Amino acid sequence: MTDDKALILEAHDIEKRYGGTRALKGVNFGVARGKVTTLLGENGAGKSTLMKILAGIEKPTAGSLRLDGHVLELESPVHAMDLGICIIHQELSLCPNLSVRDNVFMGREVLRSGGLVDYGAERRVVRELMERLKEHISPDTLVGDLHLGRQQIVEIARALSLDARVLIMDEPTSALSASEVEVLFGVIEDLTAAGVSIVYISHHLEEALRVSNNVVVLRDGEVVDRAEAADVDLPWIVSRMVGRSFDLGKPPAREGFGRAALTIDNVSVRDSSNPERLSVDGLSLEVRAGEIVCLYGLMGAGRTELLEALAGRTPLASGRTLLEGQDIKGLSIAERIRRGLALVPEDRQRDGLVQSMTVGQNMSLSSLASFVKGLLINRSAERDRIAQGIREVRVKTTSASAPIGSLSGGNQQKVVIGKMLLADPKVLLLDQPSRGIDIGAKTEVFHLLAELAKQSLAIVYSTSEVAECLGVANRVVVMSKGKIAAEFDAADATKEQIMVASGEEAVSQATGEGLR
Amino acid sequence: MSLSRAKVRKPSWLSGGFDLRSVLLEGRAFFALIVILVVFSVLSPNYLTVSNLLVMSQHVALYAILAIGMLYVVLNGGIDLSVGSTVGLSGVIAGFLLQGVDLPGDVRAFPSVWVTVVCVMAVGALVGLVNGVLVSRYKVAPFVATLGILYAARGAALLIAKGATYPNLQGFSEFANTGFNRVGFDKILGLPTGVIVMVVLAAVASVVLNKTAFGRWLYASGGNERAAELSGIPVKKVKVRVYVFSGLCASIAGVILTSELTSANPTSGETYELTAIAAVVIGGASLMGGSGNIRGTLLGAFVIGFLADGLIIVGVSEYWQMVFKGVVIVLAVVLNTIQYSPRRRARTDRPAGGEPTMQDSKTLVATSER
Numbered sequence: 090m091t092d093d094k095a096l097i098l099e100a101h102d103i104e105k106r107y108g109g110t111r112a113l114k115g116v117n118f119g120v121a122r123g124k125v126t127t128l129l130g131e132n133g134a135g136k137s138t139l140m141k142i143l144a145g146i147e148k149p150t151a152g153s154l155r156l157d158g159h160v161l162e163l164e165s166p167v168h169a170m171d172l173g174i175c176i177i178h179q180e181l182s183l184c185p186n187l188s189v190r191d192n193v194f195m196g197r198e199v200l201r202s203g204g205l206v207d208y209g210a211e212r213r214v215v216r217e218l219m220e221r222l223k224e225h226i227s228p229d230t231l232v233g234d235l236h237l238g239r240q241q242i243v244e245i246a247r248a249l250s251l252d253a254r255v256l257i258m259d260e261p262t263s264a265l266s267a268s269e270v271e272v273l274f275g276v277i278e279d280l281t282a283a284g285v286s287i288v289y290i291s292h293h294l295e296e297a298l299r300v301s302n303n304v305v306v307l308r309d310g311e312v313v314d315r316a317e318a319a320d321v322d323l324p325w326i327v328s329r330m331v332g333r334s335f336d337l338g339k340p341p342a343r344e345g346f347g348r349a350a351l352t353i354d355n356v357s358v359r360d361s362s363n364p365e366r367l368s369v370d371g372l373s374l375e376v377r378a379g380e381i382v383c384l385y386g387l388m389g390a391g392r393t394e395l396l397e398a399l400a401g402r403t404p405l406a407s408g409r410t411l412l413e414g415q416d417i418k419g420l421s422i423a424e425r426i427r428r429g430l431a432l433v434p435e436d437r438q439r440d441g442l443v444q445s446m447t448v449g450q451n452m453s454l455s456s457l458a459s460f461v462k463g464l465l466i467n468r469s470a471e472r473d474r475i476a477q478g479i480r481e482v483r484v485k486t487t488s489a490s491a492p493i494g495s496l497s498g499g500n501q502q503k504v505v506i507g508k509m510l511l512a513d514p515k516v517l518l519l520d521q522p523s524r525g526i527d528i529g530a531k532t533e534v535f536h537l538l539a540e541l542a543k544q545s546l547a548i549v550y551s552t553s554e555v556a557e558c559l560g561v562a563n564r565v566v567v568m569s570k571g572k573i574a575a576e577f578d579a580a581d582a583t584k585e586q587i588m589v590a591s592g593e594e595a596v597s598q599a600t601g602e603g604l605r
Numbered sequence: 606m607s608l609s610r611a612k613v614r615k616p617s618w619l620s621g622g623f624d625l626r627s628v629l630l631e632g633r634a635f636f637a638l639i640v641i642l643v644v645f646s647v648l649s650p651n652y653l654t655v656s657n658l659l660v661m662s663q664h665v666a667l668y669a670i671l672a673i674g675m676l677y678v679v680l681n682g683g684i685d686l687s688v689g690s691t692v693g694l695s696g697v698i699a700g701f702l703l704q705g706v707d708l709p710g711d712v713r714a715f716p717s718v719w720v721t722v723v724c725v726m727a728v729g730a731l732v733g734l735v736n737g738v739l740v741s742r743y744k745v746a747p748f749v750a751t752l753g754i755l756y757a758a759r760g761a762a763l764l765i766a767k768g769a770t771y772p773n774l775q776g777f778s779e780f781a782n783t784g785f786n787r788v789g790f791d792k793i794l795g796l797p798t799g800v801i802v803m804v805v806l807a808a809v810a811s812v813v814l815n816k817t818a819f820g821r822w823l824y825a826s827g828g829n830e831r832a833a834e835l836s837g838i839p840v841k842k843v844k845v846r847v848y849v850f851s852g853l854c855a856s857i858a859g860v861i862l863t864s865e866l867t868s869a870n871p872t873s874g875e876t877y878e879l880t881a882i883a884a885v886v887i888g889g890a891s892l893m894g895g896s897g898n899i900r901g902t903l904l905g906a907f908v909i910g911f912l913a914d915g916l917i918i919v920g921v922s923e924y925w926q927m928v929f930k931g932v933v934i935v936l937a938v939v940l941n942t943i944q945y946s947p948r949r950r951a952r953t954d955r956p957a958g959g960e961p962t963m964q965d966s967k968t969l970v971a972t973s974e975r
Contacts, residue, residue, distance in 0.1 A: 402835065426837035440835050443828035445895040454825055454836040457818045465816045508836060 097122040097286045098143065098174065098255050103152035105138050105310075112138045114310040115152070120255055125277060125287045127301035127318070129294065131330055131554055135310040136290050140257050143288065144176035145169030173254035177244045177261060185233030190215050192232050193247045218246040221283075222276050236363055238269025245276060249285075256280065257288040262296055267570075274300050292387040292553070294326055294588070306330055327588045346563075347378030349414070350547035351399075351430070351516045356408035357571075358391070358398045367406065368394040370571035376516065376547045381538060383562035383579070384551040387591055391571040392551040393435055396520045400432035401425045413515065426455055429515030433505050433522060435551075441505040442493050449475040449489030451504050456511040474511055482507040482537060499530020506537065517541065519550040523557055535561045555584045567591050633940055634887050634904035637933075641908060645915035652918055659797060663865070665910035666799035667858050669903055671877055672884035673803075673810050674854025676902045677847045679885050680814075680827045682894025683740060683747035685848060688855040688881055690758035691732050692874025695725045695859025697762040700771025700869030703785055715780035718788065726856045732758055733852020737845035751848075755878070762871040771869040789864030799861045803903075806854070811899040823847065828895030883930070884909050887937040889944065908933070 098120040105113040113135045120126050120143075130136050141147040143154070145163030153160050156172060163169045166176070183192050190211050199207045199214075215228035224242050232240055241261055248256050262270045277287060277300055291297040298304070298318055305315045306329040314329045351374075358369035369391045376382050386392045397403050399410055401422040409416055412430050420428070434440035442451055452475050453460065460471040475489050482503040486496055493501060502522060509517060519538070523531045538548050539561055552558060558565045558579070565582050567575040567590040575590035629636070646653035671688050678685040702721045705713045716724065732754060739750035776783035791798050814820035826833040826840040834840045858877075863869045888905030890897025912933060916926045 400835065421839070422834055423837035423839055432835060434832075434835055439829075440831045443825045443832050443895065445828035445891075446824060450821065450825075454821070454833070454838065457821055461818050465812070466818055466821070468816075512837065 095121055097157060098288075099155040100139070100143065101153050101155065103139065103142060103149045103154075105135075105142060105147065106150045112310055113142075113149070116307070116310070116312055118143075118305060118312065120286050120288055121303055122286050123281050123284045124302040125281055125289050125300055126303045126305065127289045127291065127297045128305050128307060129291075129297060129326055129330060130307035131556075134307045134330075136307055137259065138310075139307070140176060140259055140288065140290060143169075143255075144174060144257055146176070170251050170253075173252055174257070175248035175251055175253040175255070176257040176259065177241065177248065178259055183232045183240055183243060186231070188229050188231055189226055189235075189243050189246075190228035192243055193218070193228075193250050195247075214250060215246065218249055221249065221279070222246060223279065224272075224276075236269065236365075238265045238272060241265070241269075241273060242276065245280075249280075253285060255286045255288065257290075259290045260292065261289070262291060262293055270296065294323055298323070298326070323589055324585060327585050330588070346380045347545050347547075349375050350378045350380075350412070351376040351549070352411040352414075353395075353399070354409050354411065356395070356398065356410060357406040358394045358403060359406045360394070361403070367571050369398065371408070372568075372571065372573055373408075374566060374573070376549055378515070378547050379542050379545040380564065381542045381548045381550070381562045383558045383565045384549060384568060385553070385555065385558050385565055385587055385591060386551070386568035386574075387553060389570075390568040390591070392568055393520055394571075395568075396432055396518045396549070396551060397434075399518055400430065402432075426509075426512050426514070429513065431455070431509035431512055431514035431517055433502075433509055433517070433519040435520035435524060437498075437502055437505050437524075441508075442501060444492075444494055446493060447490045448479070448484065448486050448493050448496065448504055451493050452478050452489070452508050453511060455508050456513070478507040478511050481510065483533060497526075497530070499526035499533070502526050502530065502534060503537075506534070510541070514546065516547045516549070519548070521552060522550050523552060523554065531557070555587050558582070558587055559584065633937075634889060634901055634908055637887070637908050638904055638911065641911050641915060645911075645919060648919045649915075652915060657914075657918070659795075659800075661911055661914045662800045663797045664914060665906050666797070666803040667862055668877070668880050668884055668910055669803045669906035670799075670806055670854050670858045670861070671881035672888070672902045672906045673806055673899065674851035675878075675881040675885050676888070676890055676897055676899065677810070677823065678747070678851050679882075679890050679892060680823050680894060680897055681844055681847045682827045682830070683844070683847070684751065684882065684892070685733075685736060685851045686748065686751040686878045687732060687736060687754035687758055688851060688858075689874040689877035689879075690755045690762065691729055691852055691855035692859040692862060692877055693871055694732065694758045694762040694765075695729055695856040696863035696869035696873055697766045697771065697871050698728050699725050699785065699860060699863050700774055701765055703774050703776055703782060704771060705780070715777065715782045717782050718776065718785045721782075721785065722788065722860055725860055726853055729852040729854075729856020729859065730849050731852070732855070733849040734845065736852065737848030740848065741841040741844035759871075759875075766869070766871040768871065770871070772867075774863065774867045774869065786864055786867040789861035790867075799865070802857060802861065806857070807899050807903055814899060819843070819846070824895055826894075880909055883934045883937070886934065886941060889941065891941060891944075905937075 096119040100116060100118040103113050103116045103118070104111065116135070116139060118139065128136050128139065138147065142149050145166045145168055148163070154163065155161065156174070161172070169175075184195065187195070190208070193215050194211050199210045201207045212228040219226050222242055222245065224239070226235065226239060226242065232243060235243065245256070261273060265273065281287060289297065289301055298321070301318045303315065304318050304321060304326065306313050306326060308330060316325075353372060353374040355371050355373050356369060357367050357371055360366040360368040372395060374382070384392050384395070394403070398405055401417075401420060405418075409418060411417070412425070412428055417425055417428065417430065438444070443454070449472075453471050456474065457466065460467045460474070472489070479486065479489060484496070484500050484503045484507060486500065493504065496504065506519070506522070522534050526534070535557070538550065542548055550562075559582065562579045565577040565579055565587060566573055567577070567587055569591055577586065642653065651657055671692070675685055675688065699721055702716050702724060705715045708714050736751050736754055739745045740747050775786050789797070789799050793801055814823065822833065822838045822843050825836070826838055826843050830840055859874065862873060884905035885897065885902050886892065886905070887908050888897065888901030888903070890901065909930070912929065913926060916929060921929070
């Protein structure tokens with residue numbers, strides 16, 4: 090490590106356990122004074138956990154933090170803020186119904202002697218901050234009226250008003266357009282010039298390389314390598330990030346697929362939070378019966394938006410989708426399910442399960458109508474189908490009448506998949522089916538997909554973990570900024586190719602890897 | 606995994622664990638009812654008599670019929686403040702029709718009792734439909750939408766009745782529309798018709814909740830609307846129907862009340878919506894939606910009704926009655942919070958950023974703690 094004077098914030102042998110899981114296994118990490126230190130790693134590598142510890146949100150199980158060489162124990166995020174360590178979260182923590190001024194001073198309003206808020210003084214400070222950030226945002230603008238990129242600037246202004254010396258930015262560009270990213274990078278440059286130290290986390294490797302001075306790569310809770318950004322390139326980072334964590338084996342043989350089950354023709358979807366931006370931008374894709382397509386992309390690449398639009402949750406801005414040759418425009422979610430198009434959503438707690446119901450009741454939710462005899466549900470038919478579903482997707486539960494919350498995350502996910510399977514789909518869409526489940530369950534879920542494809546189901550699943558692209562899918566489609574950046578036959582794709590393709594198109598051309 | 610043991614959940618009154626805390630919590634309305642019966646029968650010898658129980662049941666029936674409709678709305682995660690006004694409006698419509706309706710051409714029509722009842726129920730369903738469309742289609746918050754309808758329906762009732770009461774609704778034998786007073790007042794097998802209507806309605810409502818697809822949809826869309834929608838459940842249709850049902854229940858209660866009084870007062874039914882909500886809450890339903898059942902709601906209605914009548918019988922002042930009622934309701938809500946919140950919090954709380962959750966980590970524990 091470099092000498093102590095150069096480091097403002099240091100983490101020594103940090104360990105963090107969640108239950109029996111070690112999210113961080115003795116991490117040493119230093120934040121260079123006045124520099125941008127970037128933390129890279131795949132999902133689950135421990136980046137977010139480390140950031141939370143640095144920002145005082147979580148306490149380490151073991152290890153120590155030093156600020157300016159002095160050991161410190163962070164009690165809370167507020168304590169960290171008092172010491173000048175601020176974090177800007179992936180999801181912004183602003184109140185959209187309040188003005189920029191109110192947001193900057195939220196919780197620590199400037200008061201006059203009478204106890205009233207001194208709006209004039211607050212306004213003055215905000216104007217100064219915006220000048221410093223070279224942004225023309227009026228203190229009285231409602232935050233809700235600003236685009237995400239400028240909201241981020243407000244967050245930064247708030248951090249600066251706290252005299253932040255260390256600014257932690259967690260995936261700041263994931264929701265930004267290209268021009269907004271440029272603005273942000275300009276601000277970052279100015280900040281470091283003014284002596285602020287920045288910890289930057291991003292999945293966008295190319296962007297990260299551009300903005301950072303130092304690079305630290307994290308894998309499975311350990312620092313695998315560190316270097317100066319000038320000395321490294323994309324292949325170097327990718328080779329260190331990937332490791333050999335998760336392998337599903339050889340990709341399946343390309344057998345004769347059936348006819349086109351799902352045709353996506355030049356589809357665009359508007360971004361719900363920023364209507365000027367298209368989260369899916371003129372995307373075309375055809376999936377055949379029996380085929381498994383993996384949709385790989387970084388956060389904000391538009392995978393979820395695409396899948397939700399296909400399922401009928403959000404309208405298309407343009408283009409059309411055909412299910413077995415028939416346009417499904419205007420059909421409700423229920424009608425799409427009836428015709429054989431089912432989605433397993435990304436967030437199973439929020440979108441997949443009804444927590445107040447049992448395993449069995451969750452399982453039969455999508456296919457309930459098929460058990461109705463006369464007016465009433467035919468209980469024994471339902472019971473049989475549920476038992477069959479539990480068997481097919483291998484849910485480990487004491488009984489179908491157990492509360493859904495008593496299952497592990499992996500088994501809950503299997504229930505959501507089983508629910509959609511009971512509806513007899515022809516096309517199954519799965520949005521990050523491996524999210525938040527352990528490796529054993531992950532393997533089971535992917536093997537299940539392979540089995541289903543053999544029964545000539547067309548399957549599309551999305552993932553942001555490159556290891557999950559290979560081994561199951563017949564085809565890997567890489568999405569970036571709402572478009573297809575590259576398409577690989579799974580038989581001859583490599584993890585490195587896929588990762589590089591997911592960055593920017595410019596990168597893929599520069600590296601000259603075998604794209605389309 | 607044991608498939609042989611796999612079974613669908615039994616109707617709610619057959620299931621349940623043997624954990625003392627949950628028995629006490631789940632059976633709180635039942636225990637409260639027993640306490641009320643014991644306390645008042647000690648305080649007054651007239652309390653636990655057959656005739657008084659019948660009178661009290663008649664009062665309870667009104668609350669219970671409203672509360673059954675309210676339960677459906679609450680299960681959906683909504684609330685219906687308009688039912689009290691719908692009771693009043695229903696009575697007025699009944700009075701209006703029974704007095705005879707002037708038709709063009711010097712004709713005065715006297716609809717028969719059954720036609721009247723059907724018309725009144727149609728009006729109740731219509732009020733519910735307005736609520737349902739406002740809430741599901743125009744996304745008005747249920748509280749606000751039904752508050753608006755509370756005023757509108759009450760105003761309509763006062764306008765139709767011109768602020769006065771329709772007296773003497775026995776009907777006219779010469780026009781063959783007598784008997785309205787008997788609709789809610791007659792006794793069948795010794796039970797007031799109101800009580801019988803309550804029992805039938807409760808039985809039907811319970812079957813719908815527990816044995817039909819609609820019931821399951823209602824529980825699912827109340828428990829997690831997003832998940833229900835993505836599962837292909839017509840959540841909007843469910844929502845509209847729930848408010849229609851509530852309006853229908855309110856009009857049935859209106860008919861019974863009007864018949865019992867043989868007069869229709871446009872201001873009757875005021876604050877009944879609050880009593881109905883209280884019954885539902887005391888019965889253990891979650892105001893967040895997704896849990897609750899008919900059994901609990903009936904018990905809740907009995908608790909409220911028997912408590913109110915008991916306080917009157919032992920001569921507690923009207924002001925103290927209000928205080929007692931309020932305390933019981935608040936207590937019920939506090940108990941509800943205890944019942945629902947820790948479980949929910951535990952289930953939704955998990956570390957962000959794709960880290961394995963505590964539940965997920967079981968297999969990892971095995972490998973990492975060698």
